Amino acid sequence: MGGIGRSVTRLEDPPLLRGQGRFAADIRFPGELHMRVVRSPIAHGRIEQIDIADALDCPGVVAVWTGADVAEIPPIDFRQMRIPGLGDYRQPILAQGMVRYVGEPVALVIAETPYQAEDAAELVFADIEELEPVMTAVQPLGEFAPGLTTEAGVVRKSYGDLAAAFEAAAHVFELEFAIGRHTGVPMETRGAIGFWNAEQERLEMHGASKVPHANRLAIAKMLDLPPEQLHLFEGHVGGGFGIRGEVYPEDVLVCLAALRLRRPVKWIEDRKEHLLAANHSRDQHHRIRAAVDAQGVVLGLEDEFFVDQGGYVRTHASTVTDLTAGMLPGPYHIPAFAAAGHIRLTNKTPAGTYRAPGRYEGTFVRERLMDAIADRLGIDRVEIRRRNLIPAEAIPFKRGLDALGTEVVYDAADFAGLLAKLEASVDLPALRESLAARRAAGEQVGLGLAYFVEKSGLGPFDDVILSIAATGRVEIVTGAASVGQGVETVMAQVAASVLGVAHTDCTVVHGQTDRIARGMGAFASRVTVMTGAAVSMAAETLKDRLRARAALLLQADATGLVFEGGLIRAGEASVPLGEAAAACAAEDGTPLLTAEASFTTDHMTYPYGVHLAVLRVDAETFGMVVERFVVAFDVGRSVNPMLVEGQIHGGAAQGIGGALFEEFIYSADGQPLSASFADYLLPTLNEVPMVEALVLEDAPSPINPLGVKGAGEGGITAAGAAIAAAVEDALQGRVSITRLPITPGRLRILHLN
Numbered sequence: 001m002g003g004i005g006r007s008v009t010r011l012e013d014p015p016l017l018r019g020q021g022r023f024a025a026d027i028r029f030p031g032e033l034h035m036r037v038v039r040s041p042i043a044h045g046r047i048e049q050i051d052i053a054d055a056l057d058c059p060g061v062v063a064v065w066t067g068a069d070v071a072e073i074p075p076i077d078f079r080q081m082r083i084p085g086l087g088d089y090r091q092p093i094l095a096q097g098m099v100r101y102v103g104e105p106v107a108l109v110i111a112e113t114p115y116q117a118e119d120a121a122e123l124v125f126a127d128i129e130e131l132e133p134v135m136t137a138v139q140p141l142g143e144f145a146p147g148l149t150t151e152a153g154v155v156r157k158s159y160g161d162l163a164a165a166f167e168a169a170a171h172v173f174e175l176e177f178a179i180g181r182h183t184g185v186p187m188e189t190r191g192a193i194g195f196w197n198a199e200q201e202r203l204e205m206h207g208a209s210k211v212p213h214a215n216r217l218a219i220a221k222m223l224d225l226p227p228e229q230l231h232l233f234e235g236h237v238g239g240g241f242g243i244r245g246e247v248y249p250e251d252v253l254v255c256l257a258a259l260r261l262r263r264p265v266k267w268i269e270d271r272k273e274h275l276l277a278a279n280h281s282r283d284q285h286h287r288i289r290a291a292v293d294a295q296g297v298v299l300g301l302e303d304e305f306f307v308d309q310g311g312y313v314r315t316h317a318s319t320v321t322d323l324t325a326g327m328l329p330g331p332y333h334i335p336a337f338a339a340a341g342h343i344r345l346t347n348k349t350p351a352g353t354y355r356a357p358g359r360y361e362g363t364f365v366r367e368r369l370m371d372a373i374a375d376r377l378g379i380d381r382v383e384i385r386r387r388n389l390i391p392a393e394a395i396p397f398k399r400g401l402d403a404l405g406t407e408v409v410y411d412a413a414d415f416a417g418l419l420a421k422l423e424a425s426v427d428l429p430a431l432r433e434s435l436a437a438r439r440a441a442g443e444q445v446g447l448g449l450a451y452f453v454e455k456s457g458l459g460p461f462d463d464v465i466l467s468i469a470a471t472g473r474v475e476i477v478t479g480a481a482s483v484g485q486g487v488e489t490v491m492a493q494v495a496a497s498v499l500g501v502a503h504t505d506c507t508v509v510h511g512q513t514d515r516i517a518r519g520m521g522a523f524a525s526r527v528t529v530m531t532g533a534a535v536s537m538a539a540e541t542l543k544d545r546l547r548a549r550a551a552l553l554l555q556a557d558a559t560g561l562v563f564e565g566g567l568i569r570a571g572e573a574s575v576p577l578g579e580a581a582a583a584c585a586a587e588d589g590t591p592l593l594t595a596e597a598s599f600t601t602d603h604m605t606y607p608y609g610v611h612l613a614v615l616r617v618d619a620e621t622f623g624m625v626v627e628r629f630v631v632a633f634d635v636g637r638s639v640n641p642m643l644v645e646g647q648i649h650g651g652a653a654q655g656i657g658g659a660l661f662e663e664f665i666y667s668a669d670g671q672p673l674s675a676s677f678a679d680y681l682l683p684t685l686n687e688v689p690m691v692e693a694l695v696l697e698d699a700p701s702p703i704n705p706l707g708v709k710g711a712g713e714g715g716i717t718a719a720g721a722a723i724a725a726a727v728e729d730a731l732q733g734r735v736s737i738t739r740l741p742i743t744p745g746r747l748r749i750l751h752l753n
Contacts, residue, residue: 479519
């Protein structure tokens with residue numbers, strides 16, 4: 001029937017396959033206007049004057065605004081993880097006196113057609129006094145604004161006696177690592193349509209994604225509107241990966257324009273804008289010290305790291321820094337730990353989250369450390385991990401840290417058991433033997449392995465309204481959002497498993513703020529855990545009602561009733577689910593049988609896994625080819641195994657991109673040098689092997705009724721670390737990889753040195 005555990009095809013796909021998708025660019029309203037943003041060509045400077053006269057004279061131009069026209073609108077606030085002091089570093093919707101990165105919005109043009117808007121925008125001239133830019137997070141602090149340095153804050157986390165750990169150490173390791181600047185690059189760029197709905201006296205924003213309810217409250221507050229006078233509507237979304245769906249200046253500007261002009265206003269971003277202006281991520285520099293005993297067991301770990309936040313602190317606030325520090329110890333015991341994460345402002349595009357934020361970076365640092373310990377002490381790289389893993393009998397394990405405001409408690413895990421299953425699955429001894437033979441024949445091939453711990457199921461709540469019609473069709477209204485992860489299919493499977501219907505008989509509504517009062521959206525791999533649990537609870541409530549009603553209709557014992565095939569059975573007798581639902585609804589005096597449920601939690605769940613990479617390095621060009629990529633991943637319980645594998649495959653492709661290809665590079669004066677796909681390199685099918693996914697369900701979570709853990713980010717988390725290890729192995733210790741991405745040019749320099 002397509003319930004939990006079945007690899008059914010996605011409910012979302014038919015309209016997309018038929019070309020009937022409704023993405024932001026497909027949404028049209030009669031009489032709509034078009035917005036074009038004028039962006040700063042200077043990384044850091046003082047605005048002397050903005051000349052808009054020529055633009056105003058252009059045909060079709062309705063309005064041209066600069067910072068002065070929106071000065072009453074407050075800067076964009078934080079959605080999560082605010083810490084004291086960050087508020088002074090928020091971004092205005094149009095630059096107010098200063099520009100702080102190339103691509104910052106300084107003006108906007110609204111015209112009758114997108115072409116008229118673009119032509120007029122070319123005529124807006126911003127006279128900017130250029131100032132010295134800050135280009136790295138590790139350089140001496142500069143001035144962000146009078147009385148404010150370029151360090152917005154420091155996130156500190158610790159546990160244990162670090163001094164005692166170093167005093168007892170047989171070996172002390174001091175290492176530096178860096179991770180380049182990446183972004184998610186979804187197929188669909190950002191877009192938004194502001195619409196004043198005169199009939200309902202409300203402002204609407206179409207093209208929302210990820211967190212519609214949170215963005216509704218944020219934008220309403222900025223525009224001084226009561227929340228009930230603003231609604232956001234999600235359509236189809238062409239990828240998210242963390243960077244889409246936050247409140248950006250353009251989202252507020254289209255809403256403000258529609259409110260002021262009382263006409264629809266549409267903004268669709270082009271690819272260059274996206275690479276210049278949408279959130280970047282990663283870009284961290286770590287300095288670590290580790291205390292290690294004679295057997296290679298880590299006694300203590302200290303990490304000071306610097307996060308290049310870019311020109312402003314956007315909606316994520318300290319999220320990436322917090323996750324880096326809170327999740328860095330991973331699956332290892334590590335009795336003492338301290339981390340200090342410096343949030344530094346530079347004159348680059350502002351940074352936010354990108355799939356596995358903080359964990360991709362922290363996993364690279366931690367797993368590179370484990371490899372360094374193994375190599376120096378002459379211990380096998382897999383064995384060094386086994387010696388440091390938290391034992392199964394210690395689970396649940398209180399980490400002694402918090403992440404995203406919740407205490408880190410590993411809820412269910414067998415770290416050593418998963419490692420052993422991966423070794424058996426790939427026949428590790430035979431694999432190593434074959435690689436050794438290839439090296440003996442002159443090839444430069446190597447194997448890398450890296451462990452990771454993810455987090456998922458962030459609370460505090462998710463709400464669901466579940467209804468059953470007389471036809472037997474089930475409607476599930478959620479506060480979640482879809483960014484391509486299969487929300488409709490998975491929620492339908494959960495409801496189908498409880499109610500005994502086909503998942504195709506379920507309709508899932510998401511991302512519509514006028515259908516449900518509150519919602520948390522889609523981020524942090526939370527939807528399957530949180531929304532799935534709420535759907536299960538609501539379905540069980542309805543099942544209890546239906547069981548009691550069907551027992552009366554069938555004159556049968558309620559405890560023996562079976563729900564299957566859209567029927568409620570008592571032996572050979574049965575009643576259609578819809579008929580029983582209609583009887584219950586009539587009793588309630590409502591058109592549909594409906595139940596609401598809210599699942600709440602104070603803790604996240606912690607899926608975990610291992611990445612294994614086999615890689616070949618060309619002896620002449622130093623080009624690298626990933627020949628094999630394996631992900632072993634324990635997700636607790638898999639609702640749809642096919643979708644879990646799809647998440648793993650997509651994440652691995654992005655992880656390979658971040659390890660070998662992708663990086664935003666800037667000139668010394670702050671000009672972006674990676675503003676097209678000619679310079680910001682993405683992996684293609686030619687560079688990504690067929691990813692092998694070993695999906696395990698050995699450690700179901702005890703903290704939600706389904707036992708599930710999120711699977712959205714495990715495919716990417718350890719990719720950089722595993723590939724770095726494979727490159728070192730291929731070159732047999734002649735290089736030490738401490739920075740991502742590993743480009744052929746950088747590898748050649750390392751090899752020659």
